[in-house]
Amino acid sequence: MNRAIRRALRHVTFAVGFAITALLLLTAALSLSYTPRDPLEMSMEARLQGPSEAHLLGTDQFGRDLLSRIMVGAVTAILVGVIAVGIGVGLGVFLGMLSGYFGGWLDEVFMRLMDAVQGFPAILSALLIASVFKPGLAITMIAIGVSFLPIFARLTRAAFLELRDREFVMAARALGAGDAAVIGRHILPNTLAPLIVQASISFPVAILAEAALSYLGLGTQPPNPSWGLMLREAQAFLGMSPWFAVFPGTAIALTVLGLNLLGDGLRDLLDPKMMS
Amino acid sequence: MLLTLLFVSLLVFVVVRVLPGDPALIMLGIEASPDAVARLRESLGLNRPVPVQYVEWIGRAAFGDLGRSIQYDVPVAGLIVSRLAVTLPLTLMAAALMVAAAIPLGIYAATRHRRWGDYAAMTLSQFGISVPGFWAGLLLILLFSVKLGWFRSGGFDGWGQGAGSALKSLLLPAVALGLFQFAVLARTTRSALLEVLREEYVKTARAKGVAERSVIFRHALKNAMIPILTVAGVQLGQLMAGSIILESVFYLPGLGRLALGAIGARDLPVVQGVVLFVASGIVTINAAVDVLYGVLDPRIRYE
Numbered sequence: 001m002n003r004a005i006r007r008a009l010r011h012v013t014f015a016v017g018f019a020i021t022a023l024l025l026l027t028a029a030l031s032l033s034y035t036p037r038d039p040l041e042m043s044m045e046a047r048l049q050g051p052s053e054a055h056l057l058g059t060d061q062f063g064r065d066l067l068s069r070i071m072v073g074a075v076t077a078i079l080v081g082v083i084a085v086g087i088g089v090g091l092g093v094f095l096g097m098l099s100g101y102f103g104g105w106l107d108e109v110f111m112r113l114m115d116a117v118q119g120f121p122a123i124l125s126a127l128l129i130a131s132v133f134k135p136g137l138a139i140t141m142i143a144i145g146v147s148f149l150p151i152f153a154r155l156t157r158a159a160f161l162e163l164r165d166r167e168f169v170m171a172a173r174a175l176g177a178g179d180a181a182v183i184g185r186h187i188l189p190n191t192l193a194p195l196i197v198q199a200s201i202s203f204p205v206a207i208l209a210e211a212a213l214s215y216l217g218l219g220t221q222p223p224n225p226s227w228g229l230m231l232r233e234a235q236a237f238l239g240m241s242p243w244f245a246v247f248p249g250t251a252i253a254l255t256v257l258g259l260n261l262l263g264d265g266l267r268d269l270l271d272p273k274m275m276s
Numbered sequence: 277m278l279l280t281l282l283f284v285s286l287l288v289f290v291v292v293r294v295l296p297g298d299p300a301l302i303m304l305g306i307e308a309s310p311d312a313v314a315r316l317r318e319s320l321g322l323n324r325p326v327p328v329q330y331v332e333w334i335g336r337a338a339f340g341d342l343g344r345s346i347q348y349d350v351p352v353a354g355l356i357v358s359r360l361a362v363t364l365p366l367t368l369m370a371a372a373l374m375v376a377a378a379i380p381l382g383i384y385a386a387t388r389h390r391r392w393g394d395y396a397a398m399t400l401s402q403f404g405i406s407v408p409g410f411w412a413g414l415l416l417i418l419l420f421s422v423k424l425g426w427f428r429s430g431g432f433d434g435w436g437q438g439a440g441s442a443l444k445s446l447l448l449p450a451v452a453l454g455l456f457q458f459a460v461l462a463r464t465t466r467s468a469l470l471e472v473l474r475e476e477y478v479k480t481a482r483a484k485g486v487a488e489r490s491v492i493f494r495h496a497l498k499n500a501m502i503p504i505l506t507v508a509g510v511q512l513g514q515l516m517a518g519s520i521i522l523e524s525v526f527y528l529p530g531l532g533r534l535a536l537g538a539i540g541a542r543d544l545p546v547v548q549g550v551v552l553f554v555a556s557g558i559v560t561i562n563a564a565v566d567v568l569y570g571v572l573d574p575r576i577r578y579e
Contacts, residue, residue, distance in 0.1 A: 109279075116283030118562060119555035121517040128288060131539050131547040132296035208408050212521050215410050216536060231411060235525070238414065238429070239422050249411035257406035 007269070014265025020258025028074040037065035039072045039225055048241040058243045061233060066244065069225040070251050076226045077255060080141055080210040080219075081203045087145025089199055092152025093188075099153065100160025101183055107157070114150040122147040122209040126218045140219040144209045148202050155198055159191035193270050200263035204256040211252050227252045277563050284559055285334050288552045292544055293333075294326060303346060303542045342549035347541040352549035355534060362432060362523070362530035366446050367516045370454035374515075375508060378458045382465020382504075387492060389470060397462065404459025409518060413452035413525035420448060430527035449526040453518050457511045464507045468500040475499075502572045509565035513558035520554075 009015050037055070042062040049059045057066040099110040120128075125143035133139060163169060164187065172186045213219035214228030222229065227248045234245035296302055300316040317323050320343075321332065336343070342352035385397035421429040427448055435442050472478065473496050481495050482488075520532025527533075531550050538546035 112279040113283050115280040115559060115562065116287060116555075119280075119284050119513075119557075119559035120287065120551075121514065121558070123517050123520050124551050124555055127520070127535050127539065127547060128291050128551045131542075131544055132292055132299070132302055204406075211408050212410055216521060216524055218539075228408075228410075231414060235414060238418055242418055242422070245411075245414050245418065249408070249414065252411065253403075253407045256408075257402065260402065260406060 008265070011265050011269060013261050014269060017258050017261025017263070017265050020254060021262050024074055024078070024255050024258060027071050028078050031068075031071035031075060035065075035068035035071050037068045039064060039068040040223055041065070048237055048244065050241070050243050057247045058241070060230065060244055061237055066230075066247055069230060070227065070248055073225045073227045073230065073248070073251065074255070076137070076220055076224070077207045077210060077252075080137065080144065081206040083141045084144035084206040084209075085148060085199050085202050087142065088148025088152050088202060089195065091145075092149045093156045093195065095149070096153035096156025097160060097183060097188070100157035101164055101179070101187070103161075110153070111157075114153050117146060118150045120147060122213065123216075126213050126216075130218045135218045135221065137220055140210055140213045143213065144206045147209070148206075151198060151202070152195065155194050156191055159194065160187055163187045163190055197263070197267045197270060200259070200266050204259035204263070207252065207256055207259070277560075280559055280563070281556055282334075284555050285337065285552060286330070288548055288555070289330050289333060292548045293322075293329065298322070299544055303544055305542070337552065342552070343545040345538075345543055345546045347538065347543040347546065352545050355546065356531065356549060356553055359529060359531045359534045361435060362446075362528050363516070363519050363532070365442075366450055366453065366519050366522070366528065366530065367512070369443070369446055369450035370457070370515050370519070371508075371512055373450055374454040374458040374461055374511070377454075378461035379465050379504065381462045383469060383492070383497070385462070385466040386469035386473065394466075397466070401459040401462045404455050404462070407455065409452050409456050410521050410525050412455050413449060413522055416448045416452055417525075430525070432526075432528045445526075446528070449519075449522045449528060452525070453515060453522045456518070457515060461504070461508055461511060465500070465504050468503040469496060472496045472500045502569065505572065506565055506569050509568065510562060513561045516554060516557060 009018075042064055043059075044062075047059060048061055049055055051058050055065050055067065057070065060066060060069070095110050095114070099107040122140075122144045125146050126139055129139045129143060169182060169186055172182055177186070210219060210226070211228035211231070214226040215232045217229075217232065220226035220229050222233075230248040231245060234241075234248065237244055293299055298313075298317075300313050300320065300322055301308070304313055304316060321329055333343075340353050342356070344350065345352050345355055348355065381397050381401070385394045388394045388397075417427075417429045420427045428445060430445075432445050433441060469492075473492075475496075478491060478496055481491050486495070519530060520535065522528075523530040523532040524536065531554065535547055535550040538544075538550070
């Protein structure tokens with residue numbers, strides 16, 4: 001185990017990604033109990049200020065402290081990432097499992113359904129759902145999660161197709177294992193590596209999508225802080241207060257960069273064959 | 277393909293017409309008089325059984341009739357066509373910029389594998405996939421219109437003012453839109469080319485003394501183009517969806533702003549029409565890419 005950890009930390013991409021991600025998690029955890037200012041406290045005298053001692057990253061159009069709001073925004077980003085990927089993995093693995101294991105017409109119908117779902121990137125589902133339900137965090141999570149469905153379903157299906165006729169599976173079946181046991185105990189554990197890698201790739205994509213949806217006004221609603229929503233508010237004051245648009249965007253880009261590097265590193269470490 | 281499109285329409289229908297209970301109530305709001313709600317239900321055919329409504333809706337949609345906009349009182353299809361004059365050029369421009377920049381960069385990185393040029397190119401692409409497109413758009417506005425004053429910060433005068441000024445107002449949005457997909461395509465190009473460069477026939481060509489330039493462009497790149505084109509094709513659909521976001525950043529009157537405005541106005545037929553149109557477009561592009569893949573690579577055959 002120690003050797004594996006040492007090997008991981010020597011991997012530069014992984015180490016940098018890990019460091020940035022750890023910083024993100026710490027920031028989010030810290031913001032739950034401490035922020036420099038109250039992220040919702042307004043002050044008319046302190047509107048649209050640049051960085052200063054009182055406000056390290058400046059203030060927004062209501063004089064709220066940007067650093068505090070960015071810190072709390074990290075919680076939103078992580079929450080949406082985790083739940084959206086969770087929806088994609090949960091439903092996707094379930095459908096892919098049935099498709100790959102049973103095959104036949106069920107497989108055909110599920111795969112055409114996945115082709116159809118692929119026509120709905122998060123932004124389209126969000127538009128559609130927001131037209132009939134109130135925009136908010138839940139819509140964001142569902143829309144992003146649904147957009148991940150096809151990739152997880154296909155990965156699981158491919159792994160099941162490859163494994164279902166292998167000797168160890170046939171042996172299990174010959175010994176009297178039922179479908180549920182064969183799937184749950186023998187095949188599913190062998191499909192985990194590609195699913196973990198894909199989940200690590202999807203996580204930053206979810207964070208980007210959340211930011212975009214909040215920017216459009218379809219996600220997190222004011223006064224709650226979300227990085228995308230902050231950029232939406234910053235756009236109106238671009239000429240007066242450029243910092244307002246720079247810092248939340250930097251937070252998104254840095255987070256996504258860290259998670260991407262972590263994912264790349266993870267892929268190299270889990271599967272040396274894929275190294276390029 | 278047909279089954280897939282049918283599923284697309286079913287998903288749109290279920291979300292807009294079935295999940296919310298009464299679409300008429302959503303369009304008019306809860307304060308609406310029962311009379312008005314009843315009239316709208318009648319005119320939209322909402323008082324008939326749901327399966328009948330679906331069959332009627334999809335039957336009309338198949339012939340290009342997407343219903344009437346509540347807000348503008350014109351056919352939805354006409355609205356979509358008029359807004360496509362912005363969304364389509366924006367998407368194509370972003371795609372052209374993406375291909376023109378990504379493929380040379382990918383080739384450059386692959387031919388300098390594990391040397392500085394490769395690392396620099398991959399670092400650049402790493403930033404490309406980390407920066408949200410709409411933020412890139414804001415930064416471009418900040419630099420080129422607020423600071424330098426070279427471009428307007430947004431808006432679109434239409435094609436009537438001459439193609440030059442129209443293309444100019446689409447340039448910054450196209451750059452911001454294409455950035456993410458550019459980075460993805462550059463990485464794809466690099467890894468596809470690296471894969472092919474490891475093949476035996478490339479070694480043979482080199483052993484025969486073929487010039488390195490010719491090995492790369494005449495022998496390797498041709499085969500590497502198959503995965504590259506596949507990815508680029510799928511990206512076309514992604515760009516179309518992404519344009520919805522960039523239109524908002526630059527105040528461009530395209531499909532995305534049409535749909536967002538319709539959400540505010542509770543104009544369900546418009547949202548339904550735009551989403552159905554874009555989703556069908558993406559699904560069709562993906563299917564075309566699948567077919568193209570088989571044509572380009574004779575080793576792949578579909579039963």
